[in-house]
Amino acid sequence: MKEYNVAILGATGAVGTRLMQKLAESNIPVKSLKLLASKRSAGKKLKYRDDVLTVEEATPDSFDGVDLVLASAGGAVSKKLLPEAVKRGAVAVDNTSAFRMDPDVPLVVPEVNPDALENHHGIIANPNCSTIQMVVALEPIRKQFGLKQIIVSTYQAASGAGQSGLDELRDEAQEHLDGKKMDAHIFPVKGEKEHYPLAFNLLPQIDVFEKDGYTHEEWKMIHETKKIMLNDMNSGAIKVTATCVRVPVEICHGESVYFTVDDAKDASREKIQSILNDAPGVTLKDDPKKQLYPQPIDAAGKEDTYVGRVRPDQENDNAYNMWVVADNLLKGAALNTVEIGEELVKRDLI
Amino acid sequence: MKEYNVAILGATGAVGTRLMQKLAESNIPVKSLKLLASKRSAGKKLKYRDDVLTVEEATPDSFDGVDLVLASAGGAVSKKLLPEAVKRGAVAVDNTSAFRMDPDVPLVVPEVNPDALENHHGIIANPNCSTIQMVVALEPIRKQFGLKQIIVSTYQAASGAGQSGLDELRDEAQEHLDGKKMDAHIFPVKGEKEHYPLAFNLLPQIDVFEKDGYTHEEWKMIHETKKIMLNDMNSGAIKVTATCVRVPVEICHGESVYFTVDDAKDASREKIQSILNDAPGVTLKDDPKKQLYPQPIDAAGKEDTYVGRVRPDQENDNAYNMWVVADNLLKGAALNTVEIGEELVKRDLI
CATH class of the missing domain: 3.40.50.720 (NAD(P)-binding Rossmann-like Domain)
Known part of the structure; x- marks a missing residue:
């Protein structure tokens, strides 16, 4: 060997x-x-x-x-x-x-x-971490039904900025609970001019801004997805847009993914759930009756990408919503x- | 008088x-x-x-x-x-x-x-709180350009569940920072069977589940928006879908709003920004170069609905993304x- x-x-x-x-x-x-x-x-x-x-x-x-x-x-x-x-x-x-x-x-x-x-x-x-978990969840759906459009909003963990990001979130949280001013040095982006607290807050900036108003993190999600799925970072065969937001979570990114399939007639909620259930690297956790859906504190330390909340857009035959969570330091x-x-x-x- | x-x-x-x-x-x-x-x-x-x-x-x-x-x-x-x-x-x-x-x-x-x-x-x-801030931001755009579709992902604060929700978030955060097990009694929904910690976590369930897999909070965003904007809770004139997520924030909901206008030729990022700048109850906070965008810790205690990150979907002429934050206990x-x-x-x- x-x-x-x-x-x-x-x-x-x-x-x-x-x-x-x-x-x-x-x-x-x-x-x-x-x-x-x-x-x-x-x-x-x-x-x-x-x-x-x-x-x-x-x-x-x-x-x-x-x-x-x-x-x-x-x-x-x-x-x-x-x-x-x-x-x-x-x-x-x-x-x-x-x-x-x-x-x-x-x-x-x-x-x-x-x-x-x-x-x-x-x-x-x-x-990029946020791209990986999204394409792991979408690829089995694309294989079966084709994909026309992806609209994603992310909920990204502090550890995406490394151990120092994680430490800053915990320090700020303690400062806030003690009634002190939160001391921000890292977020939204290490080395950027302005820094804002992440604890008990939301920061709609990950990485620097491009000229068109998108952040570089959003740019990565758009173009990496095309390169991975279509072998062409500028392909228009799947339209992708993204809003990336840093949230006060330690480990695991969450993603609210809206997607439109090509083959609307054949697709259904049950078929998509069944495809995800059999997909490599995916664990389907989707049982509203039992309040089962992916959560960062459960997925941290796990290898799979967790998918739940699969449901059709009630007013567009070919569109679906789903919720995707994975450990950004492991699968990401x-x-x-x-x-x-x-x-x-x-x-x-x- | x-x-x-x-x-x-x-x-x-x-x-x-x-x-x-x-x-x-x-x-x-x-x-x-x-x-x-x-x-x-x-x-x-x-x-x-x-x-x-x-x-x-x-x-x-x-x-x-x-x-x-x-x-x-x-x-x-x-x-x-x-x-x-x-x-x-x-x-x-x-x-x-x-x-x-x-x-x-x-x-x-x-x-x-x-x-x-x-x-x-x-x-x-x-x-509902999450509906109010979205329609305050969208109505001036609708008046000018018409609206065809809304796809929203929410980032909702603990105080949406009242003072006891706020207290639970703070207690859990302290427990977690002390290395103790977090003790959940309220979230995701008071009185539901299962309870999960919110601190350092994300809960894609607000209110109970409907039969179709949407939560009642999502149902409210869809049908209240139609009733307020179109005077018909079931109107199809604007298509709306929503994913509602509870996040570990004390006060202020964030919303990633994707919308499609009717009159694509006339609309532009600059025009939408200018309309929002003049709109009643709205403060436009949108300057990527200065890293200016709405954040919960800034908007808490304020009366206005804050809007930023306005930008066109680069692959769909008639669609835009924006980020909306407002105090859920005040305007909400x-x-x-x-x-x-x-x-x-x-x-x-x-």
Whole structure:
């Protein structure tokens, strides 16, 4: 059996620690594991299976002899280091937005477009967290009935901004409960001019604004969905629009998804529920009589994408509403990245 | 000048205290004020302007000599007592859902359909909080360009379930921050079988489920919008669908509103912004460059409905997204109720 020298880039972050955990649980035969991070984190010791590994500073030479890189250390780091890794013979799965729109880089959700891996040139991109869970839920419906339009409103967790985002939400919540002023440094966007509290609040800005009034997060949901489902980031075959909102939740994004199918006559609520029930990576949790529907506190730490509240638009024959929840750090990030690695191994593409 | 004997039914609740405050600030000439509540709250003393008033138990005879009732004590209380008040010559503005769908009862947002008051038979209904802020924002757009379709996803605050809902959210948040199990008794719906924590969570259920898979809150948004805008709760002239989600926010509902206009050629982002800027009861807060958009912590305690993030669907000429935030206890409840009272006084309809 082929075995692989693996490196995790950004090993100490909220996603990085989950990359280690999901790699340990995966089918990827790991010969050796290297933990890479910034200079600041070098020297830290982390447990992987029964070993204690020391985090090393990531430099171009760190990738000598590495077969597979799993990267989640920010876009700038990926942009700089992943081409160096590929130059040294590695295949890299990148969880940042650095290469997602590069036409030579496959953007992959294994349940949706695994074949796109066949054409990789060394780097494979992991989509944005909010995109992944939506396409996992929509792809089985698209396969059966076709899709014409998607209108999504997101309810995104603080951990989308990493461990520091999570910490800020908890600190602010405690400050507010103690009657103190909330102290905001990170949200809505690290490094932006204005910062606003997230605790007990809603922030309709995730990532920076584009010129057309959409945020970059909304832009990603629109164009990544097209690239994953239609292999063309600008395709008009499915119309997509998005409103992305940060909410005071720790882990798991919620999404209110409105979609229009092509084949209205054949589709029904029951058929869509049945398709979702059988779909890979999906758990249907949809029983209003028992008050069963997806909730972030239940889905956190789970691998599946949870779907519920499936129901037709009563005034449009071909349209439906549904509610989608998934762990943004697992299926939205670490798990999908490792699953791409598994698929590369299965297809012998490393 | 005509002066009125006013009674507030449900004076001790989260909305009731705000009814007193907004009545004191209003143009309604108050000759006397009677505070009514359940037996349990009778005897409580509350300040109104410079007076201290004692809460009395509400009975049919409480309404003898009363001209105007402002009611927010729950649907069952309204159903029982408001016909008694009307029998005794009073006009009642009701903030519960008890009479909203009664064809003889006007459902009124003064910025939208004040003329509906002319046909009242003693009871006027105040719409649901989530409906009010949406129609305040959409009506000026409808007047100019017409409306074909509304798709709304809500982000609704805990105080929609009253003071006890607010308390539960704060208690749960503290429990969670202390590493304790969250203790849920109220959400998603008081008296329902299952209860789930709201703190750091999302609950896609507000009010009970209908047979078709929609919640009653969603049903209200759909049919109240039609009754207010089109004077017909079942009109198909505007298609409406809704997904209502409770979020861990104290005060102010957020709404992601997608709408399609009739007159696509003439509409534009700039024109819609300009119309909203001039619209009664609306504050446009929409400057992405300055990161300005409506947030619950800013809008709480304010009277206006805040609108931002206005932008066209890039793939549908006639469709737009926007983000609407308003204080659910004020414009969504107490303020709109008092404004209906003011309009009744202005039109001499009491």
